[in-house]
Amino acid sequence: MAQETLYEISGKTETTTYTAAISYYESLAKSYPKSKLLTYGSTDFGKPLHLLVLSNDKIFDPIAIRKSNKRILLFNNGIHPGEPEGIDASMMLARDLLKTDKLPKDVVICIIPVYNIDGSFNRSSTSRANQNGPTAYGFRGNSKNLDLNRDFIKTDSKNSAAFQLIFNTWQPEIFVDTHTSNGADYQYVMTLIPTQKDKLNTILSGYLTKTLVPDLYAAMDKKGYLMIPYVNSIGETPETGITGFIESPRYSTGYTTLHNTIGFMPETHMLKSYDLRVDATYKLLKTYIDIVERDAKIIGENKRKADEFVAAQKDFPLDWKLNKSEVNDLTFKGFEAGQKPSEVSGTDRLYYDRTKPFTKTIKEWNKFEPAISIQKPIAYIIPKAWDKVIALLKLNNVKIESLKNDVKIAVESYNISDLKTATRPYEGHYLHSGVKVNPVAQTLQYYAGDYVVYANQKTNRYIIETLEPQATDSYFNWNFFDSILDQKEHYSAYIFEDTATELLKNNPELKAKLEARKSADAEFAKNGAAQLDFVYKNSDYYEKTHNRYPVARLVTDVKLDLK
Incomplete structure (x- = not known):
């Protein structure tokens, strides 16, 4: 018993x-x-x-x-x-x-x-x-x-x-x-x-x-x-x-x-x-x-x-907003609320009077709409170094395959162009939000053992809402990929000044791009260090992986040799 x-x-x-x-x-x-x-x-x-x-x-x-x-x-x-x-x-x-x-x-x-x-x-x-x-x-x-x-x-x-x-x-x-x-x-x-x-x-x-x-x-x-x-x-x-x-x-x-x-x-x-x-x-x-x-x-x-x-499904919301124009009436049983002096501070404080129950009609807003949406790719490609990501995807019944051989693949990758980061920790993380991305079509080198996740699964929502950096609770927003935000190489200005001079002489397009930026931005036009940095970041000397989100999108249905 x-x-x-x-x-x-x-x-x-x-x-x-x-x-x-x-x-x-x-x-x-x-x-x-x-x-x-x-x-x-x-x-x-x-x-x-x-x-x-x-x-x-x-x-x-x-x-x-x-x-x-x-x-x-x-x-x-x-x-x-x-x-x-x-x-x-x-x-x-x-x-x-x-x-x-x-x-x-x-x-x-x-x-x-x-x-x-x-x-x-x-x-x-x-x-x-x-x-x-x-x-x-x-x-x-x-x-x-x-x-x-x-x-x-x-x-x-x-x-x-x-x-x-x-x-x-x-x-x-x-x-x-x-x-x-x-x-x-x-x-x-x-x-x-x-x-x-x-x-x-x-x-x-x-x-x-x-x-x-x-x-x-x-x-x-x-x-x-x-x-x-x-x-x-x-x-x-x-x-x-x-x-x-x-x-x-x-x-x-x-x-x-x-x-x-x-x-x-x-x-x-x-x-x-x-x-x-x-x-x-x-x-x-x-x-x-x-x-x-x-x-x-x-x-x-x-x-x-x-x-x-x-x-x-092809289109997936990544973030949501409340529709403030759509409202419902709701019957609500509450208690009368009022203000009275606080015995702690002497200032007015809120209290509820349980001797005064009421039934009133109140307003309820409960219509949410997508704030950001994306179209899913054919697949995501994830370098094998990001092992925690792979472990969590597998834990969530996501089917994952891997490349048999080293190969170059034409993908769409994101450059992180802007983001906000919390100034205080939240649950052990400095959470990102307001992420903006710049999609770039490019051919990248991948290696045997790198992972491929096709977006044709019943777990698509988990896949997309964790791997798309703009999603509210993406792995990116939870700091899984913060190391890509660090620039690993830089330059000594007094040396790079000479290199930048040669770059501008030999590259009219870069010269025109610099002049256009100076014309459009008066503060930039006065800032020599900013202009030198502009030349650097628009040259082959600037590291390609800085701010490049490492999870790429396969948007062309090419045959991959998979394990």
Whole structure:
């Protein structure tokens, strides 16, 4: 008989520890043959990620499960261990499904008990200053002080690599990542962030918006938990209106979108009592199971069609912007907000009056449009030196081939013409943004073992949104290629002055180009050092690889001799 959880034993005031959670799941797996506890990879804390699999047919091989046309539903818990509702809810839900023999017929349920193992050991009752319980909980950062919900592309943590191994081994159709909110006060216990509808493949988006999300809302309303979209206020209070959340691939649901998996971040409200938050999470997770079981066939068919569509898709957005002219009305249940003197500073402070609940119509902006788009190449060519890039592509089920022999290939390569770089570190990186590229057609030398990635795969979105430098969370923006921004050779001005003089004498085109620049730019015309540098950078002496993005685009369908 499966034991009670620490949450239940404590009177619904405590959350489990990592050690107790794994022991609990080990006990479940021993007691019930329809469950199996697996381990994957390692984490920065030195422990593997666990995955509990619940299978009514007692089949625990993901390939066999997909061949039998069953859906795979993945729950991820404790990415932020201070937001532990999903940890406790999943433990009870798994036990109850097994104990009552109520596992779905056409859905295999996968549960990551605690993703941020590191943070779960860093336990206190104070790190989330705005949260109402439980009595103690884990810390947001892992043992490298990384927020793991920003690490799904850069993969600085072993946790992320282990998660990607799980995700790409099991390939779930639906993914749910459990969280707790911060921010405004309002009446709802549960808010919901679905995969942003405009970023999702249109086949999947139609089902998400017309069926899945409305049915989740209706079912939770019947279960006593009226939901609302995540309250992403444009002003100080929700009455000013809210916007949709645009999750880039650094986030878990932005990452799963790259693989045509519909993702969700349920966010319980931090100020509601812990027992209500766990109960709402339990009921929501059970609702996902019921709907995925009901719609198993259509969900599978949609995923198959979406994968086929993406493999043949030609144009891909790289960045998104909010359409501020398209707005919806949303019924919202909040509390009256006001100002009163602060007892700390004496200045006015915001407060919410829970004795004054209201129901009002507020504005919601949730239409996003592409800000930058590109047409995919036939393939990308990646020199073998960039091994972390290759490892991550392989981890994400990208098919990669390599050149058999040294060869020169006509490609389109990018010169990085402009970029902005953050002045302070963000998650261990000085993140780039606002990248501008200058495409150049040229023939480059490649060598045996260099890699070729064809853009005809169901993983095209992952390929393109990591390899195109202008994409929000590209490998380039996460500093994978920063060494190309360093100039390795230069010149001594007093020597190069004579060389530049000869260059201008022997190259009328270069001379004309210099004069045109001087005529167009008065400051440049006064700056002798700038003019000398101009001659240098427009000569054969200037290194060709400076600012040249090393991942080239094959835009002509030439036959390559591949391994």
